[in-house]
Amino acid sequence: MNAVIALQKMPHYRPRSFLALSVVLWLVTYKSLAALAEWIVSLLPVTADSRLAGSIEFFLYDAPKVLLLLTGVVMVMGMVNSYFTAERTRALLAGRREGVGNVLAAMLGVVTPFCSCSAVPLFIGFVQAGVPLGITFSFLIAAPMVNEVALTLLFGLFGLRVASLYLGLGLAVAMLAGWVIGRANMESYLEDWVREMPRVQASAGKDELVLADRLDAGFASVREIVGKVWPYVLVGISIGAVIHGYVPENFMARLMGGGSWWSVPLAVLIGVPMYTNAAGIIPIVEALLSKGAALGTVLAFMMSVIALSLPEMIILRKVLKVRLIATFAAVVASGILLVGHLFNAVL
Amino acid sequence: MTHVKVLGSGCTNCKVTAQLIADVARAKGVAVTVEKVEDIRDIMAYGVMSTPGVVIDERVVHMGGVPTRAKVEGWID
Numbered sequence: 001m002n003a004v005i006a007l008q009k010m011p012h013y014r015p016r017s018f019l020a021l022s023v024v025l026w027l028v029t030y031k032s033l034a035a036l037a038e039w040i041v042s043l044l045p046v047t048a049d050s051r052l053a054g055s056i057e058f059f060l061y062d063a064p065k066v067l068l069l070l071t072g073v074v075m076v077m078g079m080v081n082s083y084f085t086a087e088r089t090r091a092l093l094a095g096r097r098e099g100v101g102n103v104l105a106a107m108l109g110v111v112t113p114f115c116s117c118s119a120v121p122l123f124i125g126f127v128q129a130g131v132p133l134g135i136t137f138s139f140l141i142a143a144p145m146v147n148e149v150a151l152t153l154l155f156g157l158f159g160l161r162v163a164s165l166y167l168g169l170g171l172a173v174a175m176l177a178g179w180v181i182g183r184a185n186m187e188s189y190l191e192d193w194v195r196e197m198p199r200v201q202a203s204a205g206k207d208e209l210v211l212a213d214r215l216d217a218g219f220a221s222v223r224e225i226v227g228k229v230w231p232y233v234l235v236g237i238s239i240g241a242v243i244h245g246y247v248p249e250n251f252m253a254r255l256m257g258g259g260s261w262w263s264v265p266l267a268v269l270i271g272v273p274m275y276t277n278a279a280g281i282i283p284i285v286e287a288l289l290s291k292g293a294a295l296g297t298v299l300a301f302m303m304s305v306i307a308l309s310l311p312e313m314i315i316l317r318k319v320l321k322v323r324l325i326a327t328f329a330a331v332v333a334s335g336i337l338l339v340g341h342l343f344n345a346v347l
Numbered sequence: 348m349t350h351v352k353v354l355g356s357g358c359t360n361c362k363v364t365a366q367l368i369a370d371v372a373r374a375k376g377v378a379v380t381v382e383k384v385e386d387i388r389d390i391m392a393y394g395v396m397s398t399p400g401v402v403i404d405e406r407v408v409h410m411g412g413v414p415t416r417a418k419v420e421g422w423i424d
Contacts, residue, residue: 086397086411113411117358118397120387125396197391220415315356318387 011219015211026072030065037061059241066156066233070149071226077148078221079214081113083207086122093131093139094202098182101135106174109142110167116144116312123319124194129202133190134182141332142174145307149229153282157240158289166299169343173303173335180331189324229279236282240290263297264340268333271304281305296343303336349379349423354390354410355398357383364399364413371419379423 010018037060046053089112093105114122119140126136146167155163187195209217281302288298313325320328351368355361365381372379384390384402393402397411403422 090396113397115358115360115397115412117356117360118411120356121390121398122396124387124391125394128391193388200394216415220412224413 011215012212015215018215019211026068030068033065033068034061037064055241059237062157062240063234063237066153066237067226067230069156070152070229070233071222073148073152074221074225075218077111078218080111081221082209082214082217084108084112086112086114086118086125087203088207089139090126090129090131091202093126093135094129096132096135098132098134098179101132102138102175102178102182105131105135105138105178106142106146106171109139109174110146110148110171112139112143114143114147116315119312120315120319123316124197125200127190127194128197128200130199131202132182133187134178134180136178137181137328138174138178141177141307142171144312145174145303146170149225149279150282150302150306153233153236153279157236157282157286162295162299165295165343166302169299169339170303173307173332173339177328177331177335181328184327186324186327189321189327191319191321194319232279232282236279236286240286263294264300264337264344267297267301267340268304268336271301271308294344296340296345299343300336300340303339304333307336308332349377350404351379351381351422352384352402353381354384354393354395354400354402356387356390357385358398360413361385361399364401367413367416368401368419368423371416372423375420375423377423 037057040060041053041057044053044056046056089108092108093101096104123136123140126139127133131139151163151167154166285298285302288301289295308329313329316325316328349372353361353365353368355364361383365383368379369381372381390398390400393400393407395407395410399413400410401408401414401422408422409418
């Protein structure tokens with residue numbers, strides 16, 4: 001009993017030791033998953049090397065692997081997020097020149113905590129403090145699209161190459177689209193009351209958090225994010241497990257393969273009205289990819305689902321006039337199209 | 348009587364926050380009024396960029412996410 005209480009209090013009294021211990025435990029567990037899955041399957045009454053055994057082993061290995069990865073990454077990102085509050089990010093971006101500012105904004109979009117319900121207050125707050133419009137958009141495009149959940153799931157299920165391509169191309173779309181919107185000088189298409197809001201001086205505020213607070217922030221993110229997405233992950237992996245064992249390769253190759261020029265625009269067109277989070281889309285992505293759809297087409301689809309959504313545009317309508325929203329959607333969609341085609345052409 | 352405002356556009360986290368504050372106040376036997384501020388202009392007047400935000404007696408004490416129960420307990424005496 002005393003040991004349990006001591007363990008519960010450890011993050012507060014000995015944060016460094018707690019962190020070191022967690023990292024070691026995490027690594028040991030992660031490394032032993034494959035052997036564990038194999039061992040459990042060997043105990044089950046199924047023929048080794050059969051389709052069923054293949055599917056079960058895939059699930060027993062992948063489900064804990066992805067959930068463990070997700071927990072680790074979300075914990076670390078929760079701690080990293082505690083350094084980058086919206087206020088600090090705004091202070092870093094206020095008065096930046098375009099170009100450099102777009103690059104910085106897209107990258108800050110990845111590490112700043114962001115919830116889509118805060119998009120409007122964040123937008124106004126940035127504009128009020130003199131963050132240029134195009135730079136604000138670079139941030140708003142990158143923040144939901146390039147997030148740790150999407151990246152971790154891509155890494156866990158498809159490997160490092162796909163995850164880093166998504167990261168690089170997502171950042172590129174956010175930087176370019178923001179830059180183009182900035183060039184278009186569309187400040188007059190903000191709603192009038194937004195332009196009349198009083199200017200404010202961006203200040204970062206003092207950071208008085210200690211390691212124990214950051215650990216708490218990490219735990220809070222794990223509870224909130226992993227608590228919400230784990231069912232999607234399990235469904236996604238179950239689909240993956242069935243495909244792994246039963247569905248023939250190249251099932252989707254003709255429809256969404258790299259051969260036809262219209263596959264990328266079609267994927268984006270289908271993706272925009274869909275509204276779900278990164279975890280919800282992964283099962284679909286997995287199903288498409290393993291049936292032979294081209295990687296560029298699938299990533300374009302995934303980006304358009306996450307970055308462009310009807311509900312978000314309706315929310316943004318409160319602060320933007322229709323023409324600016326249309327420009328935003330058109331520029332981001334073109335960016336995603338370009339990326340999808342580029343991808344299919346190169347690979 | 349403590350007057351608490353929860354700033355946010357009506358998302359789940361805002362509702363959870365308002366409920367949490369009401370629960371803590373009831374558990375402590377403290378009389379509070381919890382008001383939800385959903386108009387974006389009113390929210391911006393407090394300079395809050397990440398919702399939900401919490402305002403107690405016109406002072407912003409919290410922003411960005413659901414506060415922990417311990418934190419809420421510290422606000423209500």
